[in-house]
Amino acid sequence: MGDKRAVDVLIVGSGGAGLRAAIEAAGAGCATAVISKGKVNRSGASLLAGANISADVECDGNSLYKMGFPGADRDDSKDAWFREIVDQGMFLNDQRLVETYVEDAADRVRELIDWGLRVNGLESGRGISVSSRRLLDVLMRKAVERGVECVSDLQAVDLLVKDGRACGVLGVDVFTGEYVEYRARAIILATGGWHSLYPLTSGGTDLTGDGQGMAFRAGADLINMEMVTFCPNTVLSPGIHRGSIAPYILGGMGYGHLLNRKGEEFLQRYFDPGIADLALHTEWNKLMLSFAEAKEIEKEGTPVGGLYFSMKHCPNEVFEEILETIPGLRESYLPMIERLASGYSIEIAPAAEYFEGGIRVNERYETAVAGLYAAGECAGGLFGANRVSAATTQMLVQGCRAAGCASEYAMETGPEEVDRDQVSELKAALDLPFERQRAVFTGAPDPASPAAIRKRVGELADRYMSVIRTGEGIEHVESEVGRIRNVLRSDVALSNRSRAYNPEWLEYLALRNLVDVLDASSKSAGIRTESRGAHFREDHQYTDNDEWVKCIVTTRGEAGSAETRFEPVVAGRVQPPPGRADYWENILGLARKYI
Amino acid sequence: MKRMIEVRCFRSESSGRDGNGSRPDGSFQAFEVPVDGETSIQQVLMYISENLDPTLAFFKHAACRQGFCGRCVVRMNGKPCLACTTPVPVGDEPVTVEPVSRDRAIRDLLCQATGGMSGLNLS
Numbered sequence: 001m002g003d004k005r006a007v008d009v010l011i012v013g014s015g016g017a018g019l020r021a022a023i024e025a026a027g028a029g030c031a032t033a034v035i036s037k038g039k040v041n042r043s044g045a046s047l048l049a050g051a052n053i054s055a056d057v058e059c060d061g062n063s064l065y066k067m068g069f070p071g072a073d074r075d076d077s078k079d080a081w082f083r084e085i086v087d088q089g090m091f092l093n094d095q096r097l098v099e100t101y102v103e104d105a106a107d108r109v110r111e112l113i114d115w116g117l118r119v120n121g122l123e124s125g126r127g128i129s130v131s132s133r134r135l136l137d138v139l140m141r142k143a144v145e146r147g148v149e150c151v152s153d154l155q156a157v158d159l160l161v162k163d164g165r166a167c168g169v170l171g172v173d174v175f176t177g178e179y180v181e182y183r184a185r186a187i188i189l190a191t192g193g194w195h196s197l198y199p200l201t202s203g204g205t206d207l208t209g210d211g212q213g214m215a216f217r218a219g220a221d222l223i224n225m226e227m228v229t230f231c232p233n234t235v236l237s238p239g240i241h242r243g244s245i246a247p248y249i250l251g252g253m254g255y256g257h258l259l260n261r262k263g264e265e266f267l268q269r270y271f272d273p274g275i276a277d278l279a280l281h282t283e284w285n286k287l288m289l290s291f292a293e294a295k296e297i298e299k300e301g302t303p304v305g306g307l308y309f310s311m312k313h314c315p316n317e318v319f320e321e322i323l324e325t326i327p328g329l330r331e332s333y334l335p336m337i338e339r340l341a342s343g344y345s346i347e348i349a350p351a352a353e354y355f356e357g358g359i360r361v362n363e364r365y366e367t368a369v370a371g372l373y374a375a376g377e378c379a380g381g382l383f384g385a386n387r388v389s390a391a392t393t394q395m396l397v398q399g400c401r402a403a404g405c406a407s408e409y410a411m412e413t414g415p416e417e418v419d420r421d422q423v424s425e426l427k428a429a430l431d432l433p434f435e436r437q438r439a440v441f442t443g444a445p446d447p448a449s450p451a452a453i454r455k456r457v458g459e460l461a462d463r464y465m466s467v468i469r470t471g472e473g474i475e476h477v478e479s480e481v482g483r484i485r486n487v488l489r490s491d492v493a494l495s496n497r498s499r500a501y502n503p504e505w506l507e508y509l510a511l512r513n514l515v516d517v518l519d520a521s522s523k524s525a526g527i528r529t530e531s532r533g534a535h536f537r538e539d540h541q542y543t544d545n546d547e548w549v550k551c552i553v554t555t556r557g558e559a560g561s562a563e564t565r566f567e568p569v570v571a572g573r574v575q576p577p578p579g580r581a582d583y584w585e586n587i588l589g590l591a592r593k594y595i
Numbered sequence: 596m597k598r599m600i601e602v603r604c605f606r607s608e609s610s611g612r613d614g615n616g617s618r619p620d621g622s623f624q625a626f627e628v629p630v631d632g633e634t635s636i637q638q639v640l641m642y643i644s645e646n647l648d649p650t651l652a653f654f655k656h657a658a659c660r661q662g663f664c665g666r667c668v669v670r671m672n673g674k675p676c677l678a679c680t681t682p683v684p685v686g687d688e689p690v691t692v693e694p695v696s697r698d699r700a701i702r703d704l705l706c707q708a709t710g711g712m713s714g715l716n717l718s
Contacts, residue, residue: 037656238632240679501705503652
């Protein structure tokens with residue numbers, strides 16, 4: 001029994017990719033639903049894009065110029081943009097995906113403006129500056145207009161697969177804890193990254209790799225899972241601002257000094273002054289600053305494990321000016337600005353921000369499972385080893401494309417009954433933690449509690465799968481993940497049997513995904529014995545185009561754990577130069593080229 | 596510069612650890628929590644959840660933590676607020692945290708109002 005529903009196209013995730021997909025599927029005449037574990041259009045990765053100060057949405061400068069932005073780079077072209085994305089992605093990009101990205105971007109930007117999105121101005125020669133909340137509202141309004149069913153507070157738990165075809169999703173109503181079964185002809189995953197694995201992240205608590213985990217368990221491939229971008233200058237303390245990238249945005253505008261616990265500047269220890277300046281004030285700062293900050297935190301970090309972002313040297317006029325000129329700052333960050341103006345600093349550190357890897361898709365955004373599609377950050381491959389172009393454009397382009405293809409598929413495919421045995425087995429397995437209820441609480445930490453497991457996986461990710469990696473550390477993660485997987489399968493127990501918003505059970509549901517992505521991510525990082533883009537191996541500090549322009553694909557093996565294999569990169573018009581180069585020489589060369 | 600404060604959280608029926616037995620339903624449970632001047636109510640609740648009692652229910656599974664999603668609404672010392680952007684008050688007085696509406700409470704501090712933000716415009 002239980003709650004059963006059916007649609008043509010079901011979309012999991014309600015950020016920009018999910019909502020843009022919904023608009024397209026409903027427009028194609030499909031009965032469409034969007035389900036979200038949080039509030040539809042107020043959850044997911046898109047909500048925090050640009051810290052609600054300024055999110056950039058990009059397309060090639062020439063198209064932008066023709067849309068009526070005289071400041072845009074009219075000499076830019078789709079081809080030039082394409083080449084930059086692949087060059088800066090260090091040739092791991094799936095060039096079919098890059099093709100759809102640069103081709104469709106201008107149409108996606110134009111329609112947003114037609115649909116009423118207010119543009120604050122230009123962010124660059126290729127990008128408009130908008131508010132991410134307004135962007136989501138514009139998409140939401142359009143989706144509702146087209147009759148999309150929007151369901152908040154429904155956690156997707158697993159895909160239902162029959163005869164190799166995805167035919168539905170088993171979900172849980174988070175408030176009641178009851179199961180909800182959604183049957184669908186096609187399913188689009190649009191769930192964002194796995195930010196929440198990391199103790200310090202710029203993302204919301206809902207980003208737990210749900211799409212990647214579900215796809216992996218259903219038999220789809222994951223790709224480039226070793227690639228994680230960290231955002232420097234993310235707030236560590238004071239706690240009330242933790243996870244905000246507002247200092248990063250201020251730094252990008254040229255404000256602020258970075259200091260260690262002794263009050264010393266430190267960037268020049270890692271980069272020469274010209275480069276340090278570059279690291280501070282260009283898009284390349286993410287890789288370079290994160291590296292310098294991670295190193296300095298080891299040496300001379302503050303007592304809470306960060307560094308100081310200070311604006312003590314600024315006269316009051318500077319603060320008045322930035323509050324005046326930067327939209328969104330006064331509204332959302334006044335206490336932070338007041339703190340900086342009073343001479344106190346913000347403690348910052350690099351935070352998990354964007355995931356280049358994810359569910360492997362082709363140019364139709366199909367996964368290896370029939371009827372299953374992926375779009376936005378949860379889909380891997382577009383940006384290769386390093387994202388420099390806009391993830392907002394990714395969500396719009398891919399959501400739209402995936403839904404176009406999913407709708408065609410749904411139209412020509414008959415409804416499939418779900419496999420009742422799969423549903424019963426799944427529910428029985430998911431209910432096990434309730435049956436293994438813990439005895440009277442003694443106050444001692446219980447290693448089989450969801451909270452303890454969550455803490456452990458967070459520590460492993462933070463320590464070994466962060467900005468600077470070593471083979472030894474990654475091996476340790478791999479062996480620990482095996483152990484944790486067993487605890488999660490056989491021992492995890494709850495303190496309370498209530499199904500209504502049981503926080504421990506919800507934690508357990510998230511952990512099933514977090515452990516799968518940590519497994520896939522660590523095994524991929526372990527096998528890539530070079531440094532490329534976001535993946536820096538201290539024990540292999542070179543980028544080797546002769547051996548390593550290939551992708552690592554992860555699938556689920558027999559015992560449920562991740563198995564890796566190599567696959568050639570889907571190449572195209574851009575070819576990597578041959579040879580092996582020092583990692584930093586390569587990075588600095590690229591940085592100089594793209595100032 | 597951390598100080599300890601007492602945080603009294605509303606606990607609804609069927610909440611808490613089974614077998615603990617010491618706390619009557621529908622009452623306040625006190626926790627000792629370390630805070631400084633810039634600790635948010637949400638962090639206080641996270642601290643309790645991670646270190647003292649993992650059964651405490653508040654909106655935590657899909658929270659933006661930065662004042663944008665508007666879903667972590669609770670009543671702190673009687674006033675509705677977003678837990679993520681509201682600091683604990685200055686001083687050593689105990690702090691009370693309740694659902695924004697007990698009538699619509701789902702469990703502990705979580706209620707339907709925080710589910711939908713209906714009628715509340717706090718973000």
